[in-house]
Amino acid sequence: xxxxxxxxxxxxxxxxxxxxxxxxxxxxxxxxxxxxxxxxxxxxxxxxxxxxxxxxxxxxxxxxxxxxxxxxxxxxxxxxxxxxxxxxxxxxxxxxxxxxxxxxxxxxxxxxxxxxxxxxxxxxxxx
Amino acid sequence: xxxxxxxxxxxxxxxxxxxxxxxxxxxxxxxxxxxxxxxxxxxxxxxxxxxxxxxxxxxxxxxxxxxxxxxxxxxxxxxxxxxxxxxxxxxxxxxxxxxxxxxxxxxx
Numbered sequence: 673x674x675x676x677x678x679x680x681x682x683x684x685x686x687x688x689x690x691x692x693x694x695x696x697x698x699x700x701x702x703x704x705x706x707x708x709x710x711x712x713x714x715x716x717x718x719x720x721x722x723x724x725x726x727x728x729x730x731x732x733x734x735x736x737x738x739x740x741x742x743x744x745x746x747x748x749x750x751x752x753x754x755x756x757x758x759x760x761x762x763x764x765x766x767x768x769x770x771x772x773x774x775x776x777x778x779x780x781x782x783x784x785x786x787x788x789x790x791x792x793x794x795x796x797x798x799x
Numbered sequence: 800x801x802x803x804x805x806x807x808x809x810x811x812x813x814x815x816x817x818x819x820x821x822x823x824x825x826x827x828x829x830x831x832x833x834x835x836x837x838x839x840x841x842x843x844x845x846x847x848x849x850x851x852x853x854x855x856x857x858x859x860x861x862x863x864x865x866x867x868x869x870x871x872x873x874x875x876x877x878x879x880x881x882x883x884x885x886x887x888x889x890x891x892x893x894x895x896x897x898x899x900x901x902x903x904x905x906x907x
Contacts, residue, residue, distance in 0.1 A: 707896070717834075717842065717885050717898040731894050734800060767841055781894055784832055784887065787853065789841040 674698035676768050676790035683796045689756040692793045694768030701749035702726040705771040705782035708742060708753040711792075712764040722782050723751060724773060729780075758797045765792040801825060801890040803899035810905040817873040819902045821886030824867055831869040832887045833862060835880075836901075842885065846871060873904070881906045 679693040694706065708720040721732035723742040730742050736755070744751045751768055769786035803823040811817045821831060831849050834842035844853055846862035849869060859874045869888075873880055886899040 709898075716901050717836075717887075719887075719896040719898060722896070733895065769842075784830060784889055784896060785844065785847045786832065786834070786842070786887070787844050787847075789843075792841055 674770075674788050676770060676788055678766075678768060678790040678793045681794040681796070683798065684758050686759055686797060686799055688758050688797075689754060690758060690795050691752055691754040692766050692768075692795070694751045694753075694790050696725075696749045696751070696770070699770075701744075702746055703773065705773050705780075706742075706744070706751040707769045707771055707782065707786060708740075708751075709767045709769055709786075710764040711767070712761070715764075718764075720753065722771065724780055724782075725751065726773070726780065755795075758795075760797050763795065763797045765794050767792050801895070801897050803886055803888060803897055805884075805886060805899040805902045807900070808903045808905065810907055811876050812907045813878060814875055817876050817880070817904055819871045819873075819884050819886075819904065820868055821870070821888075821899050822868045823888060823897075823899075825891045826864065826867050826869055826888060828891060829889045829893060831862070831864065833860075833871045834885045834887065836883045836885065837881075845884075876904075876906055878906050880904060 677695045707722040723730045741754045768790040770788040771782035773780045833846040836842040849864040850862040861872045883901045885901045
């Protein structure tokens, strides 16, 4: 079945970096986009960015520009999200979510249907 | 930056109809999507492209759009529908995504 399995919980010190993985199975990895979304305790969902798993193109939220890097390894059907210069406010559950790619306009972009989600990865930033 | 606005909470009795709204300036141009999230779980897509329902989602979930406001309607609310609901859409460029603040649905 189609599923996304994320890496385990992380505890990091302020200023460090964290890299979370998201392994896809049950579908053609390179035909879709992957988004990363986070949720601080008791807070709203917050979109961070996406990657076209086929060609590696990325787009990031302005809020995280310069601190977040989304990559993928097509041979492993895995997407990664790395967040640097961590601070306590980055303590959150981080999710990956699959999205359909629309390539009708010459270039491909996700349409917004976050149809499959990973189970989430808790990242705690504490000194 | 672009924002989507939802009411913080909605309360209904079992069997009644719940309506959750989401407002945003780009909604006339961009599709909206709705997610249900229960405590400790990942979100689940319940409506896509304003009014389409994914397979496996009960028919009591429906969506509509009018101008800068989209609405998630849950007819015949059941106790299991108690959850947080988030709308999501893109800004006018269509490449940057945003979630609303979430609405807590309480089934009385």
